[in-house]
Amino acid sequence: MARYNHQVVEKKWQKIWEEKGTFRTSSDYSRPKFYALVEFPYPSGDGLHVGHPRPYTALDVVARKRRMEGYNVLFPMGWDAFGLPAENYAIQTKIHPAVVTERNIDRFRKQMQSLGFSFDWSREVNTTDPNYFKWTQWIFLKLFEHGLAYKKEMPINWCPRCKIGLANEEVVDNGCERCGHAVETRVKNQWMLKITAYAERLINDLDLVNYIERAKIQQRHWIGRSEGADVTFKIKDTQETLTVFTTRPDTLFGATYMVISPEHPVLETLKDRIGNIDAISAYQEEARKKSEFERAELNHEKTGVRVEGLMAINPVNNKEITIWVSDYVLMSYGTGAIMAVPGHDQRDWEFATTFGLPIIEVVSGGDISEAAYTQTDTGTMVNSGFLNGLDVDQAKAKITAWLQEQGLGVPKVNYKLRDWVFSRQRYWGEPIPLVHCKSCGWVPIPEEELPLRLPDVTNYEPTDTGESPLAKIRDWVETTCPSCGGAAERETDTMPQWAGSSWYFLRYTDPNNDQELASKKHLEYWMPVDWYNGGMEHTTLHLLYSRFWHKFLYDIGVVTEPEPYQKRTSHGMILGENNEKMSKSRGNVVNPDEVVEEYGADTMRMYEMFIGDFEKSVPWSTDGVRGCKRFLDRVWKLKDTMQPGDTYSEALEAKMHQTIKKVSHDYESLKFNTAIAALMTFLNDVHQVGSINEAEMKTFLILLNPVSPHLTEELWELLGFGGMLNEQSWPQYDEEKTIAQTIAIGVQVNGKLRGDVTVNLDDTQEVAREKVMANENIQRAIEGKTVVKEIYVPGRIYNIVVK
RNA sequence: GCCGGGGUGGCGGAAUGGCAGACGCUACGGACUUAAAAUCCGUUGGGCUAAGCGCCCGUGAGGGUUCGAGUCCCUCCCCCGGCACCA
Incomplete structure (x- = not known):
């Protein structure tokens, strides 16, 4: 017989499937549906490597099985095609990123087709296609309309030599990925999306979905909900106050000083009263230079400067306490100021020890001369006035009520989750469809004018000021205000790569719609995605961002489901033969x-x-x-x-x-x-x-x-x-x-295997025992001993306990 | 440091608390062949063995629960991934 010729046979069937439209999704919406989704790739210049097909094949297997089970299956593929590599390539070669992207996509598609995946290729989406990013921009405008997009001063990674803002992943060992120069932090006014407004729902609605447990845990952790109270401290002899967030209001009597972040605004408002403003400024400057990496890598030795001339008042006992500046307090979490309780917080303890500050025990149970005592489930309040003798939970409740009565504090929930920095100073991304007008402020461009396309440029290098290359295209930037008709300028930042991937799964349901991002009819039938598989590296950001957008679209009535993905699984990486990451x-x-x-x-x-x-x-x-x-x-x-x-x-x-x-x-x-x-x-x-x-x-x-x-x-x-x-x-x-009638089971004596016998599945223990006892090995093993107990698990084991 | 996932033959890995190592690879032996490749058959955790069956040891380490533990509980060690002082 002829040898199997895979090259001929595989081509043959791929052609037949394509010609017959075998894997096209049906429009018969009376049938049960199954929506299988795999993460769409960035079409890099290197082409597919063997890691890509792993998740694709896995869900292809499921999709093919589901079709044979009678489901109407949607199993689509597309391209997450905005991104840095194409832009960097354009900077080097002056070839337009769109050209390179198209070439790469063709290669990827061909490679995927050669693997015989049952994707419905008629539904392909491409985030760089104006007919696609028109809707990405539309969603942004809706967010803006609903007050969920705002501008804010935010630090970026800045390479002074390349004069370019770098993404976190372009910073290697605190140096610029291309030139190696040390990266600095620079502050830029950037677009932010208020994902924190959805923090509570993003946590709670995890209960509605079936994700692998570690994905849910990572999401909860990333959102980082914690309950506590905001407490206000007066600054002596001023009208100013310092508000702190604490999860341990019960330890308020142990607050012996305060620490504010180097970026805290009070340093500016009260600078005339500060005796050592030069030292403070120097410290601020030092903190600014430190990159995230440096802060993380250093072994957390506490540094700081006392703010001279200012004293705070502890509201529970009216004691005057000192105020310090230190970079272990982050402006981006809580209020940028803390009350330091060195007896019961390890960081505060280290700081107090370094600077010789007083440490007071307010929860007994530990030894505060050795370390902070942070246990909350045991321990009794001491040195705490009206809280003395209570346990921690009781004390928390009592002090929170008291603070509220006195108007000194309110219960507060805080999240580690931060708002989403949505600006990139780059060319190859979706233009943000807003214009800035001197009299009207930020004005959205009219929906009819979407998509707002990228202008052609010849030079993809960012500007000296760190603005996107778009800033130099003056006839694109200069426009008129849609609101008052006066002169106005376009936003020149573009969106991050996360934007297009935050809603692509919706587009697959209705990929060619030019009236809506997808019609209700299609969305109602197909959503939510029944099974979404992707890498663990996307379980926090991509999953969270897309869930946020989806919830927003749900709130404004575009989609009808609160959650986009019913089930989420993850695949492992494929390494090289030498057990190292393939590269x-x-x-x-x-x-x-x-x-x-x-x-x-x-x-x-x-x-x-x-x-x-x-x-x-x-x-x-x-x-x-x-x-x-x-x-x-x-x-x-x-x-x-x-x-x-x-x-x-x-x-x-x-x-x-x-x-x-x-x-x-x-x-x-x-x-x-x-x-x-x-x-x-x-x-x-x-x-x-x-x-x-x-x-x-x-x-x-x-x-x-x-x-x-x-x-x-x-x-x-x-x-x-x-x-x-x-x-x-x-x-x-x-x-x-499926059940074989006769089966060989193991026979144990005192838990050790001593032989096996063949029994019928429906044998009683009596019948089984006869067969067991007839076995010579078993006879030998129990010879001269007393049988204490016999355990028979039909189909599994026969165990004899002897003495 | 915290969170998550792991640690089983030479390798990838199987195993609802019930015969550890399924399946595949590698290696070795044999058949076929002038020969090799391919293919087919067999062996393949370590040790002891009177060669007959059989016996002992074995799932990172130590303890425990159980008639029975890779699996459950406690303590510890190591590896991989993620996060970075989150008040």
Whole structure:
């Protein structure tokens, strides 16, 4: 028989599927739907590497199975195509990013198609397409209209040599990624999105969805909700006050000084009263120079300067306490000021120890001369006036009520989550559709004028001032105010890459709509996404941003579901054969094209699923690829020995039902490796038996089809089974028939395996015991001992306890 | 430091508290071949062994619960990923 020629057969079926529109999503909305989503890639110049197909194949398997189960399946693909690499390439080569992007997309698409994914290519979206980003801009305008977009001074990473603002990922070891020069912090007025307004709902609604637990935990952690109180301290002899956020208002009697962040505004408003303003300014300057990295890397040695001339009043006992400036207090969290309770906060303790400040114990139970005592579940209040003798929880409640009565404080919930910096000083992103008018302020451009396109430029370098390259295109920047008709200037910052990916899954439901981002009808049917798989690196930001946008769109009535993704799973990385992350510089990149060429797409897909635990990282192995190829070759040869038969043979019936059960279940629970192992085991059993019959062959091919679709379709056709394989129904199993009637079970004596016996499944313990006791090994093992107890678990184990 | 995920043969990995190592790879032996590749068959956790079965040890370390622990509980060690003084 002819050897299997994967190159010819795979091309053949890819062509047939495309011509017949086999995987086009149906418009029959009376059928149950299944929306499978994988993260759309950034189409880089390097093309696909073998890590990409792992999640694509996984959900392709599920999508193909669902179609055979009668679902109307939406399984789309697109391009997250704005981004830095194309822009950096443009700076070097002067080639327009759109040109490069299109070239890269064509390459990616071709590579994906060669792998036989069942994407509905008619629904492809591209974030850089004006017909797409028109709606990204539209959503931004809605956010702006609803007061969720605002401008604020925010620090950026600045390279003084390249004169360019850098994204966090472009900062390597505190240096600029391209020139190595030390990166500084610069303050720029930037667009912000008020995601914090949704913090509570983003936490609570995690209860509505089925995400892998670690993803939920990461999200909760990132949002970082904490309950406490805002407490106001007066500054002596001034009208100013300092408000602090604390989660431990119970320790207020232990507050022996205050610390404010170097950026705190009171340093400006009261600077005339500050005795050592020069020292303070010097400290501020030092803090400004420190990058995030430096702050993080240093071993947290506390630095700071006392603010001379200012004293604060502790509201519970009217004691005067000193005020300090230190960079361990962050302006971006809470109020930028803290009350320091060195007895019960480790950071405050370190600071107080460094500067010789008083430490007072207010919760007993620890030794505050050694370390701060931070336990809250044990301990009793001391040195705390009317709180003495209470436990921590009681004290918290009492002091919070008291502060409220006195008008000195209010209960407060704080979040670590910060608003989303939405500006980039870059060319290759969606233009922000606002103009600035001297008399009207920021004015949105009219919706009819969307999309606001990028102007053509010749030079993609940012300006000396750190503004985007767009700032230099004066005839684009200068415009008229849509509101008053006067002279106005366009915003020249563009949106971050996160923007386009925050709603792309909505567009897939109705990709060509030019009236709305997607129509209600389509959204209602398809949303939410039933299963979304992506990398763990996107579980915080991308997931949170897109959930935020979706909730906003829900609030304004565009979408009808509160949450975009019903289920979220994650895949592990594929490493190089040397167990290191694949990268060009390490020289361990495996190109999927070569694998497809030599072994075929079916082998590639199977290996990617068989390689190991889907959720974990795993090194690539060329030998492992060959193993999968061998298996498929053996499947191919089955056709030569196939026997007639329209029911499963007696010899394989139980195995067949077990295999259907195992494979069906494992495909659903990300255990593709064990599903394939079960198929391999079945094939081994076929070889034991000597032949496979037609009924078994059909079932086997259907089970294998989602993983290796080309070869199975070809065999289906060659064997004349009728129709196309992908049109068949997913096989059913009979639970009764999965259970073998006789089974060998282990026999233990005192928990140690001493032999095995074959029993019938419905044997009583009496019958089983007779068989056990007839076994010579068992007789020897219990000889001369007293049987104390016997445990029989049918189908599992027989354990005899002896003394 | 905190959070999350792990630690099982030479390797990737299996195992609702019930025969640890399924399945695949590698390696070794054999068949086929002038030969090699491919393919097929067999062996493959370590040790002991009278060669007959069998016995001992073994899932990062130590303790515990249980008739029975890779799996549950406690203490500790190591690896990977994420976060960075969050008041």
